[in-house]
Amino acid sequence: MSQMGHWVYNTVIAGHQMSFNLDTIFTMWFAMGVIIIFAIIATRKLTLIPSKLQALCENIMQFFWGTLDTMIPNKNRQHVPLVASLFLFILFANLMGQLPLRIIHLKTGELASPTNDLNLTAAMAIIVLVYYLFMGFKTKGLKYLLHEFSFTGIIMALVEILEMITRPLSLAIRLFANIFAGEILVSVALGLSAYLLPLPVMLFEILVAFIQATVFMMLTIAYISSATGEEH
Amino acid sequence: MIDTNTTMELAKLGGGIAIGFGAIGAGLGIGFATKGLMDAISRQPEIAGKAFGFFLLGAALSEACALYAFVVAAKLIGLM
Numbered sequence: 001m002s003q004m005g006h007w008v009y010n011t012v013i014a015g016h017q018m019s020f021n022l023d024t025i026f027t028m029w030f031a032m033g034v035i036i037i038f039a040i041i042a043t044r045k046l047t048l049i050p051s052k053l054q055a056l057c058e059n060i061m062q063f064f065w066g067t068l069d070t071m072i073p074n075k076n077r078q079h080v081p082l083v084a085s086l087f088l089f090i091l092f093a094n095l096m097g098q099l100p101l102r103i104i105h106l107k108t109g110e111l112a113s114p115t116n117d118l119n120l121t122a123a124m125a126i127i128v129l130v131y132y133l134f135m136g137f138k139t140k141g142l143k144y145l146l147h148e149f150s151f152t153g154i155i156m157a158l159v160e161i162l163e164m165i166t167r168p169l170s171l172a173i174r175l176f177a178n179i180f181a182g183e184i185l186v187s188v189a190l191g192l193s194a195y196l197l198p199l200p201v202m203l204f205e206i207l208v209a210f211i212q213a214t215v216f217m218m219l220t221i222a223y224i225s226s227a228t229g230e231e232h
Numbered sequence: 233m234i235d236t237n238t239t240m241e242l243a244k245l246g247g248g249i250a251i252g253f254g255a256i257g258a259g260l261g262i263g264f265a266t267k268g269l270m271d272a273i274s275r276q277p278e279i280a281g282k283a284f285g286f287f288l289l290g291a292a293l294s295e296a297c298a299l300y301a302f303v304v305a306a307k308l309i310g311l312m
Contacts, residue, residue, distance in 0.1 A: 170296070173296075173299070173300055173303060174293075174296040174299065174300075176303075177296065177299035177300065177302055177303045178292075178295075178296070178299055180302075180303075180306070180312070181299055181302050184306075184311065211288055211289075211292045212292065214289065215289060215292045215293065218289060
């Protein structure tokens with residue numbers, strides 16, 4: 001299973017050794033390009049009586065608005081850009097793993113879904129961390145970290161600081177490990193019996209793609225909600 | 233002193249043990265989640281669709297615990 005590695009490009013930028021996973025970058029831009037082209041086509045001719053494509057997009061927006069409305073009490077629709085783009089990007093990126101992109105041969109590695117790279121998921125988790133910290137400090141000021149100056153307040157602040165590490169770590173590893181384990185599972189099934197066994201596993205992976213995108217979005221909303229909501 | 237070859241073999245053994253113990257927790261978690269789903273549906277059958285969505289979310293969250301163990305195992309075996 002040596003093909004599980006990445007197509008790494010090493011270079012030196014400003015005196016630092018950098019390595020880029022070129023296959024991840026390519027598939028990531030592919031997924032983003034699909035979403036961008038879809039969005040441009042869908043929003044080109046907006047009419048009051050929606051066409052089929054516009055109705056589909058309105059339903060997608062209704063899904064995000066409904067989820068945000070149920071989980072964040074007030075001023076919730078300002079979070080739609082982050083939440084919606086995270087969900088759509090992760091969904092398309094996960095589903096890309098089931099496309100037959102592997103027929104394009106690389107020197108090392110293979111073109112699979114970009115979320116099987118820990119660097120990408122960690123970057124998204126750090127974006128979520130920065131966003132919810134920013135929203136927390138914006139709505140509550142310094143009280144977000146230390147809401148009362150007492151023994152329990154300080155302990156709670158320390159727990160909060162610990163959560164700043166564990167939350168992005170678990171977000172990143174959850175998404176990465178699900179997709180990575182799926183690919184290993186497909187390759188193990190392929191080793192047992194070709195064509196017959198991998199097909200149901202790949203169908204299951206499509207389900208996993210939807211579930212993991214939803215889980216990432218739900219956890220993002222929950223973290224934003226706990227950062228901006230009332231203290232109890 | 234154990235030589236390098238034996239260490240590699242022992243690391244593979246460790247990977248197997250890691251994924252095994254991780255799977256215990258995730259299996260228990262999904263089992264409890266299914267029990268909760270069945271209880272909810274038998275009490276209130278009309279809530280089945282909504283409860284199943286939450287069940288999938290909870291099952292995915294507890295399954296992630298096994299996948300943390302899987303990452304450790306993959307690291308030990310040398311898959312990544």
